[in-house]
Amino acid sequence: xxxxxxxxxxxxASTAAAVAAALIAIAAAAPPAQARGAGRRTVKAKxxxxxxxxxxxxxxxxxxxxxxxxVLLPLRDDDDRSFTTQVERLMRARGVEVVTDVRGVDTxxxxxxxxxxxxxxxxVEGNLKEREGDAISKVTVQVRSGYTGRKLTAVTFxxxxxxxxxxxEDRLWPKIGPAIARACVDANKPRKRDRAPMxxxxxxxxxVPDPPPPPKTKPAPxxxxxxxxxxxxxx
Numbered sequence: 001x002x003x004x005x006x007x008x009x010x011x012x013a014s015t016a017a018a019v020a021a022a023l024i025a026i027a028a029a030a031p032p033a034q035a036r037g038a039g040r041r042t043v044k045a046k047x048x049x050x051x052x053x054x055x056x057x058x059x060x061x062x063x064x065x066x067x068x069x070x071v072l073l074p075l076r077d078d079d080d081r082s083f084t085t086q087v088e089r090l091m092r093a094r095g096v097e098v099v100t101d102v103r104g105v106d107t108x109x110x111x112x113x114x115x116x117x118x119x120x121x122x123x124v125e126g127n128l129k130e131r132e133g134d135a136i137s138k139v140t141v142q143v144r145s146g147y148t149g150r151k152l153t154a155v156t157f158x159x160x161x162x163x164x165x166x167x168x169e170d171r172l173w174p175k176i177g178p179a180i181a182r183a184c185v186d187a188n189k190p191r192k193r194d195r196a197p198m199x200x201x202x203x204x205x206x207x208v209p210d211p212p213p214p215p216k217t218k219p220a221p222x223x224x225x226x227x228x229x230x231x232x233x234x235x
Contacts (some may be wrong), residue, residue: 011091048099067183068146069097070120073104075139076127083128083139086165090173093123096180115146118192122183124176130161141172142197143179147186152179 075084091098102118104125105111105146107153113121126141155175159167 005065031213066095066097066181066184068187069099069119069178070122070124070183071099071120071146073100073102073123073125075125075141077130078128083165083168086168087124087126087141087172090169094173094177110149111144112149113147115187117150119187121187122180124180135160137164139164139168141176143176143183145183145186147183147189147191152183203225 051229072084072088072091074081075087078084088098088100099120102114104123105114112118115123123144123146124141125144126139129138131139136158137160138156138158140154140156143152144150144153153176155172157164157167209230
């Protein structure tokens, strides 16, 4: 028959009991794995919410600074104008006043003078490059300031013809929107003309009466022929 032996009679038993108690205490103090995972998910959710608020604030700042006319020039080599139409639609969807009936010029000085004369905030232009047999197409869109006449930003998309439009749909406005907003802010600054307007002399106005004709004078009588045998002739 086995008798129950008190723990005080076996030193090893007290040590094992102490270790077990310590392990139980550590396990109780540590949070469960599920709780740790939930904590990490909460941190990620807060970060995503913060990023979403920041992006929304950025878009609202861009949208609030779009007071001004923006000229859209047709993209070079865009024969069917499909990419030009897409750029116009994306800008109008963000509240941009798009003008399409202005012809482009060559130099920054000419762009600045044209913008000053017509009250233009920015110019948007670009080009399309498609090579026969090449699956990759390239579209470049750039924004030019009407206040300075110089380029503010340029963005290029290289994609297959199947995915190029979708890439522009998602990424074009975030790339060019801040530059357009900056140009609209600069457009409110006072502008100085580079040179005086050219004056063209087009002739006499139609509503001015003709000058009066000069007064008529009687012609002088013809001189008499000299007759040396006349009594009055000098001798």
